[in-house]
Amino acid sequence: MITWFIIGTTVLISYLAFQNPDLASKLQFNAAHVVHRKEYYRLVSHAFIHANWTHLLINMMVLYFFGRNVEAYLGHYFGTRGTFYYLLLYFGGILASNIWSLIKNQNNYYYNAVGASGAVSAVLFATIFFDPWGLLYLFAIIPVPGILFGVAYLIYSYQMSKKQHDNVAHDAHFLGAVFGFVFPVLLRPGLFEQFIDNLFSFI
DSSP states (O other), X not given: OHHHHHXXXXXXXXXXXXXXXXXXXXXXXXXHHHHHSOOTTHHHHGGGOOSSHHHHHHHHHHHHHHHHHHHHHHHHHHGGGHHHHHHHHHHHHHHHHHHHHHHHTTXXXXXXXXXXHHHHHHXXXXXXXXXXXXXXXXXXXXXXXXXXXXXXXXXXXXXXXXXXXXXXXXXXXXXXXXXXXXXXXXXXXXXXXXXXXXXXXXX
């Protein structure tokens, strides 16, 4: 249910921002404003607005398909605390994905970023942690084992973040993904042993 709440809230705020550029400007991530003007809310608010409908749709579709799985996993392992941990995962993913951009662009008032990609990457990689051989469907068609997709995704995001040839925050994707993968271990270190068992379950 919390996945639906996040999706609904994000769609609503994104829609309002599409209609009101001033609102979008106030909510977007800008490291210089965070550091020098103490507008700390931007560290989170940017994840609830998007560049356009396509950007919003892609992020919310990924969150819909994988967020429910993570909710179920966390509920299974942590009971009633699962919902709180899911929120911690999501908002932790938002914050973790900002770290490098915050440092790198703290004096750059012209750098802005929007979107929930860092948090969504965290949710996706938490799914991979709990079910490494579960199939992900690339382009909604091609089945790929989650662990293989995860490795390829991290390599791609790392390489693209170094090249910086486009306007995509690949470093945010990378850091969000890493956070999502280690998050269950931070909650319960013994889960890493279970991950290893699942990873080599085919042997």
